[in-house]
Amino acid sequence: MIVPPIKRTRRRADKTGCAVEATLSVIGGIWKPVILFHLLEGKLRFNALCRLVPAATPRMMTLQLRELEADGVINRIVYPEVPPKVEYELTASGVSLAPVLIAMRDWGERLQRNEESA
Numbered sequence: 534m535i536v537p538p539i540k541r542t543r544r545r546a547d548k549t550g551c552a553v554e555a556t557l558s559v560i561g562g563i564w565k566p567v568i569l570f571h572l573l574e575g576k577l578r579f580n581a582l583c584r585l586v587p588a589a590t591p592r593m594m595t596l597q598l599r600e601l602e603a604d605g606v607i608n609r610i611v612y613p614e615v616p617p618k619v620e621y622e623l624t625a626s627g628v629s630l631a632p633v634l635i636a637m638r639d640w641g642e643r644l645q646r647n648e649e650s651a
Contacts, residue, residue, distance in 0.1 A: 559604045560630065564589045564597045569627060570634045572607065576622040606630070 548554060560566055564586060571577060571585045583594055598621060601607045606627040612618040623630075 556633075559601075559606060560633075562597070564593060565601060566634060566637060568594070568597060568601065569606065569623070569630055570638065572621060572623045572627065573631055573634065576610070576620045578618070578620050582621065601627075 560569060567586055568582060571582065577585075579591075579594070579598075582598075583589070583591055586594065589597070598607065598609070602609050602621075605624055608622050608624055610620045610622065612620075
């Protein structure tokens with residue numbers, strides 16, 4: 534049985550009207566950008582994502598993945614087999630975030646280097 538994805542209302546930039554707020558409403562938080570960054574390499578299964586983000590609990594990973602799916606940034610692919618096999622991949626909208634995620638990584642690397650040299 535295939536369960537349809539949970540549809541949630543897309544959050545809007547209601548507080549400021551700023552486009553940055555709209556972006557952060559989709560990819561904001563600690564785990565979402567990290568999940569998306571790892572998915573730039575291609576499809577990943579849930580346990581593989583959990584291994585790549587060990588500080589996030591499985592429950593938190595599930596919640597973050599559901600929100601990203603509801604926002605149309607990732608696809609959840611369920612294969613009809615036993616045991617169940619589920620993979621996650623970026624949608625076209627998710628792939629369009631690549632420059633943002635790579636810029637965040639590059640900025641973070643510079644920050645870490647500056648902190649180490651200080």
